[in-house]
Amino acid sequence: MVNPLEIKVERNKHKKTKPPQDQLGFGVHFTDHMFVMDYAQEKGWYHPRIVPYQPIVLDPAAKVFHYGQTIFEGLKAYRTGDGRTLLFRPQKNIERMNRSNERLSVPQLDEALFLSALQQLIAADQDWIPSGAGTSLYIRPFVIATQPALGVSPSEHYQFIIIMSPVGAYYPEGINPVKIFVEAEYVRAVIGGVGEAKTAGNYAAGLKAQEAAKELGYSQVLWLDGVHRTYIEEVGSMNVFFKINGTVLTPALNGSILDGITRSSMIQLLKHLDIPIEERMISIEELYEAGRNGTLEEAFGTGTAAVISPIGELSWKGEKLVIQDGQTGELSKKLYDTLTGIQKGSLADPFGWMVEVSETPSGVL
Numbered sequence: 076m077v078n079p080l081e082i083k084v085e086r087n088k089h090k091k092t093k094p095p096q097d098q099l100g101f102g103v104h105f106t107d108h109m110f111v112m113d114y115a116q117e118k119g120w121y122h123p124r125i126v127p128y129q130p131i132v133l134d135p136a137a138k139v140f141h142y143g144q145t146i147f148e149g150l151k152a153y154r155t156g157d158g159r160t161l162l163f164r165p166q167k168n169i170e171r172m173n174r175s176n177e178r179l180s181v182p183q184l185d186e187a188l189f190l191s192a193l194q195q196l197i198a199a200d201q202d203w204i205p206s207g208a209g210t211s212l213y214i215r216p217f218v219i220a221t222q223p224a225l226g227v228s229p230s231e232h233y234q235f236i237i238i239m240s241p242v243g244a245y246y247p248e249g250i251n252p253v254k255i256f257v258e259a260e261y262v263r264a265v266i267g268g269v270g271e272a273k274t275a276g277n278y279a280a281g282l283k284a285q286e287a288a289k290e291l292g293y294s295q296v297l298w299l300d301g302v303h304r305t306y307i308e309e310v311g312s313m314n315v316f317f318k319i320n321g322t323v324l325t326p327a328l329n330g331s332i333l334d335g336i337t338r339s340s341m342i343q344l345l346k347h348l349d350i351p352i353e354e355r356m357i358s359i360e361e362l363y364e365a366g367r368n369g370t371l372e373e374a375f376g377t378g379t380a381a382v383i384s385p386i387g388e389l390s391w392k393g394e395k396l397v398i399q400d401g402q403t404g405e406l407s408k409k410l411y412d413t414l415t416g417i418q419k420g421s422l423a424d425p426f427g428w429m430v431e432v433s434e435t436p437s438g439v440l
């Protein structure tokens with residue numbers, strides 16, 4: 076096991092010019108540093124280091140390019156009004172990354188080292204954390220199979236990398252409902268496959284449906300189960316919730332749905348607020364029936380990027396369903412304000428979700 080204190084730091088001598096806070100976008104600007112660590116079968120993980128943000132050079136035969144052995148994560152650090160830096164439930168991302176690693180035959184990462192790497196990298200790029208309303212520092216850890224060999228077998232070499240990007244308010248003009256296309260032809264994942272893992276192939280496989288939906292004026296796709304094409308799974312990179320007749324429903328984790336950290340936080344928050352919440356199978360017929368008879372009150376997606384994305388309209392096999400007159404529902408707004416308030420440190424955190432990043436990391440800087 077690598078001692079977390081042994082993370083070497085090579086300072087970037089050529090700091091980039093930072094983009095203006097109102098023009099950040101999502102995942103287009105990157106900070107001055109990155110974390111890198113190598114793996115070799117005979118040594119395990121070794122040489123953890125923080126280095127200037129730079130291209131990675133790989134052999135064209137590196138296994139990641141051919142067989143897709145790669146995992147990623149996504150989490151955010153927030154700057155509070157009083158200047159502290161908070162991470163939202165980083166331990167959950169670390170655990171999920173190791174579950175994804177396990178599914179894709181990637182070696183496990185040391186959890187304490189992972190957290191220490193996050194803390195030290197954020198500390199090194201402190202001045203990149205935006206402070207404006209709705210802004211944050213998006214953190215993208217990922218692992219790639221680097222062994223140059225074309226045999227189909229787990230790679231014997233890997234790199235674990237963390238990059239970071241200051242991101243703007245997802246809704247510069249306040250939260251806005253999105254239009255979602257219910258996909259009846261393509262599927263995202265099946266039970267027994269890799270739907271539960273945050274691995275690249277799931278996203279590549281979804282692009283075609285997403286592009287087709289965009290052409291029709293829908294921003295994302297709602298996936299149905301891969302066997303019956305009946306039960307609701309999730310949206311592109313968000314889990315989904317529906318409020319029907321006062322009860323909030325979300326599809327139960329079944330092995331093909333991504334176990335979202337925003338999803339599980341939302342369930343905890345709803346329980347805390349004494350709002351009935353059920354995790355179970357939900358068929359698209361049941362949802363449409365509730366829409367037709369007026370009991371479907373609200374719908375929203377949850378994920379790290381947008382936190383909550385209200386759904387204002389669905390389209391399934393040519394039938395449109397307008398929800399809440401296409402406006403943001405009261406509960407969606409309340410949940411959004413509560414969770415973002417906790418994340419930004421402006422509301423109390425009764426769940427102990429936020430982890431403070433110290434500005435003076437261990438020794439090296």
Ligand SMILES: *Cc1c(COP(=O)(O)O)cnc(C)c1O
Nearest residue numbers: 312313314333335336337378379
């Ligand atoms: C990342 C992701 C989510 C949301 O997970 P969070 O941990 O809440 O960000 C949902 N679905 C898919 C497919 C995802 O990749």
